[in-house]
Amino acid sequence: MTALTLLLAALATARLTRLVTRDRITQAPREWALRRLPDGHLLAYLLMCDWCVSVYMGAATATAWWAWGDHRAFVAAAAALAFSHTTGWLATREESS
Numbered sequence: 036m037t038a039l040t041l042l043l044a045a046l047a048t049a050r051l052t053r054l055v056t057r058d059r060i061t062q063a064p065r066e067w068a069l070r071r072l073p074d075g076h077l078l079a080y081l082l083m084c085d086w087c088v089s090v091y092m093g094a095a096t097a098t099a100w101w102a103w104g105d106h107r108a109f110v111a112a113a114a115a116l117a118f119s120h121t122t123g124w125l126a127t128r129e130e131s132s
Contacts, residue, residue, distance in 0.1 A: 040110055044100040046117030051096065052089040053120070056082070 054061055065082060072079045081087045096113075103109040 037104075040100060040104045040113065043110065043113035043117045044096050044104070046120050047113040048089060048093045048096045050116040050120035050123075051092040052085055053123075055088050055092065056085050 055065075068082060069079050099109060100113075
């Protein structure tokens with residue numbers, strides 16, 4: 036397990052968090068879950084909160100990194116998510132310039 040795989044895992048966590056909380060591709064399942072919860076329910080907040088979801092995604096990614104950090108499949112998946120997150124972040128910076 037290298038510092039590079041740890042960095043990839045951290046960026047993958049950021050991408051997964053955004054995927055769960057904000058991306059359009061997960062909008063339908065997110066809205067489905069929110070419709071089934073009463074207004075103001077704590078689980079609704081936890082589903083939409085970037086900071087909250089990042090704890091769960093971080094725990095899952097850290098566990099995967101610890102178990103399979105040196106495995107090529109883990110590195111490839113983490114790199115793909117990290118590249119996606121970085122590209123999206125850079126694209127939003129270009130749009131605002």
